[in-house]
Amino acid sequence: MSHVTDIYIAPIIFEAKIPAAMPPPVNSNNNKSKRQQHHGEKKQHRHLKIDEKFDLT
Secondary structure, three states: OHHHHHHHHHHHHHHHHHHHHOOOHHHHHHHHHHHHHHHHHHHHHHHHHHHHHHHHO
């Protein structure tokens, strides 16, 4: 029974934490789009470096 209650409690805690941790919607949207673009650029650079290494070998 304790295992079942654990499974039920975990999602409830998660759902309660997510809205509390979220900043105001407009700010979060702007920050997320900018952050995602930066992450995308960094990932592309990493992939390019890996490709170059593969070309060299």
